Amino acid sequence: MKKKNILEKNAALVLFIALLVIWQLICSVFKVSEFIFPSPIQIGQNLFEFRLEILKHSWVTFWTTMVGFGISIVVGVLLGFLIGSSKFAYDALYPIMTAFNALPKAAFVPILVVWFGIGAGPAILTAFLISFFPIMVNIATALATIEPELEDVLRVLGASKRVIIVKIGMPRCLPFFFASLKVAITLAFVGTTVSEMSASNEGIGYLLISAGSSMRLPLAFAGLVSIGVMAMSMYELFSVIERKKTAWAHRS
Amino acid sequence: MSDSFIKFDDVSHGYGDLPAQGKFAVENISLEVHAGGFIAIVGPSGCGKSTFMKLTTGLQKPSRGMITVGGNQVNGPLSFSGMAFQAPTLLPWRTTLDNILLPLEIVEPFRFDFRKKKGEYIERALKLLESVGLKGYADKFPWELSGGMQQRASICRALIHQPKMLLLDEPFGALDAFTREELWNILKDLWTEQKFNVILVTHDLREAVYLADTVYVMSKSPGKIVFKREIDLPRPRDLEITYTEAFTSIVHELRGHIGSIRSGK
Numbered sequence: 426m427k428k429k430n431i432l433e434k435n436a437a438l439v440l441f442i443a444l445l446v447i448w449q450l451i452c453s454v455f456k457v458s459e460f461i462f463p464s465p466i467q468i469g470q471n472l473f474e475f476r477l478e479i480l481k482h483s484w485v486t487f488w489t490t491m492v493g494f495g496i497s498i499v500v501g502v503l504l505g506f507l508i509g510s511s512k513f514a515y516d517a518l519y520p521i522m523t524a525f526n527a528l529p530k531a532a533f534v535p536i537l538v539v540w541f542g543i544g545a546g547p548a549i550l551t552a553f554l555i556s557f558f559p560i561m562v563n564i565a566t567a568l569a570t571i572e573p574e575l576e577d578v579l580r581v582l583g584a585s586k587r588v589i590i591v592k593i594g595m596p597r598c599l600p601f602f603f604a605s606l607k608v609a610i611t612l613a614f615v616g617t618t619v620s621e622m623s624a625s626n627e628g629i630g631y632l633l634i635s636a637g638s639s640m641r642l643p644l645a646f647a648g649l650v651s652i653g654v655m656a657m658s659m660y661e662l663f664s665v666i667e668r669k670k671t672a673w674a675h676r677s
Numbered sequence: 678m679s680d681s682f683i684k685f686d687d688v689s690h691g692y693g694d695l696p697a698q699g700k701f702a703v704e705n706i707s708l709e710v711h712a713g714g715f716i717a718i719v720g721p722s723g724c725g726k727s728t729f730m731k732l733t734t735g736l737q738k739p740s741r742g743m744i745t746v747g748g749n750q751v752n753g754p755l756s757f758s759g760m761a762f763q764a765p766t767l768l769p770w771r772t773t774l775d776n777i778l779l780p781l782e783i784v785e786p787f788r789f790d791f792r793k794k795k796g797e798y799i800e801r802a803l804k805l806l807e808s809v810g811l812k813g814y815a816d817k818f819p820w821e822l823s824g825g826m827q828q829r830a831s832i833c834r835a836l837i838h839q840p841k842m843l844l845l846d847e848p849f850g851a852l853d854a855f856t857r858e859e860l861w862n863i864l865k866d867l868w869t870e871q872k873f874n875v876i877l878v879t880h881d882l883r884e885a886v887y888l889a890d891t892v893y894v895m896s897k898s899p900g901k902i903v904f905k906r907e908i909d910l911p912r913p914r915d916l917e918i919t920y921t922e923a924f925t926s927i928v929h930e931l932r933g934h935i936g937s938i939r940s941g942k
Contacts, residue, residue, distance in 0.1 A: 574766045578834075581734045581844075582783045583754035592782070596770045673770040673818055 505564025725900025
């Protein structure tokens with residue numbers, strides 16, 4: 426019984442290690458060339474050997490992503506409040522936003538390069554463009570679905586619209602907000618990397634392209650590992666804050 | 678007539694453009710409640726009881742007629758009224774205590790010194806919680822309470838800012854019979870102690886007769902007051918009275934009026 430619990434608690438880790446072992450076995454048994462498909466050990470060796478290089482590029486990717494993500498929180502929350510609290514704004518903005526969200530954000534990179542040159546500018550903006558939408562939609566949905574009975578409780582007491590938003594709108598949005606942050610942060614890393622791949626001389630996206638073009642696949646995979654680790658860490662961070670701040674929504 | 682605290686003067690109300698066609702949800706309502714009085718409004722569902730409540734709270738302005746409370750015409754929500762709804766409507770992210778303190782964060786003059794006097798207010802809330810049998814539940818979240826407990830907390834919330842007028846919109850409707858009778862007594866005791874005005878909207882005749890000084894019977898579409906009955910049962914009342922001849926005959930009499938509404942239309 427106790428054994429089963431330990432297994433259940435660490436299910437993700439166990440699966441991860443199992444996959445690595447299978448991966449390593451396939452590469453070793455079939456003697457796959459590292460130029461085609463590097464094994465976990467080779468990737469690990471590259472991670473260690475080029476750790477300073479990878480760390481430097483990771484840092485660039487990390488801060489540009491966080492700046493873009495910060496902008497998308499501000500814009501997403503503001504637009505979400507606007508759309509969620511006004512029927513007129515909802516009708517006017519929602520179709521345009523949906524159409525915009527359907528556009529491939531990678532297609533914006535060349536345009537952004539013309540406007541801002543290569544480097545951090547396009548990366549930050551691509552991260553922003555790709556990640557503000559889920560935040561906006563979640564906030565708008567949270568506000569638009571407030572139970573009218575809860576609003577009545579405050580209205581009977583003579584509360585103004587502003588007080589109703591502070592006392593009901595904002596707390597009710599929080600679980601939706603954190604859920605959207607977890608989606609948005611992973612998207613933001615995608616945006617930064619995509620932009621760096623074609624419009625930067627630094628960052629993990631750049632590392633991927635240059636390693637790929639010189640057939641150093643273990644290094645490219647090491648770059649992917651680095652992004653994965655960063656995105657997962659941020660995701661976990663938001664999960665922890667979410668559990669602390671919105672315990673009421675996660676009853677057990 | 679000068680001592681009437683709440684006064685409806687030939688009030689009619691309808692929604693949208695229906696009043697222009699002479700169609701109202703409630704029609705020609707006139708009633709008076711003296712200061713500290715307890716009235717109950719009974720009627721079948723769909724008789725405009727909720728509309729009546731919205732008019733009294735000031736959430737809706739009447740299409741015709743005038744409502745005065747405490748000598749002033751009602752033009753919007755009144756800070757000296759407290760309300761409990763059919764559903765407990767507690768905010769799920771607040772503990773029971775914080776839910777009860779909510780009106781003090783909103784209603785003047787309490788909100789201006791809320792921070793300064795918070796300790797005093799918490800004490801008041803805890804006392805109120807104790808009086809409804811919720812001692813020790815202050816730090817629980819609403820979903821950790823049963824339906825009856827949530828409704829008790831909701832009544833505490835309606836009373837925390839010591840309103841002069843308590844509006845109850847079928848607050849015991851969703852509870853089981855035993856919990857309901859227990860809450861009748863809690864409400865009765867609070868009212869006896871504090872003497873606020875109560876308007877209780879209900880479809881439970883026994884509840885109305887047991888608690889109120891005056892019972893009004895409303896008819897269905899349009900909602901009109903068709904019958905008014907002073908309840909002259911002696912106070913203090915206890916649940917034994919509900920089994921007496923006098924009590925049942927009043928309930929029976931009121932029931933007759935509701936029955937005739939149904940067969941009449």
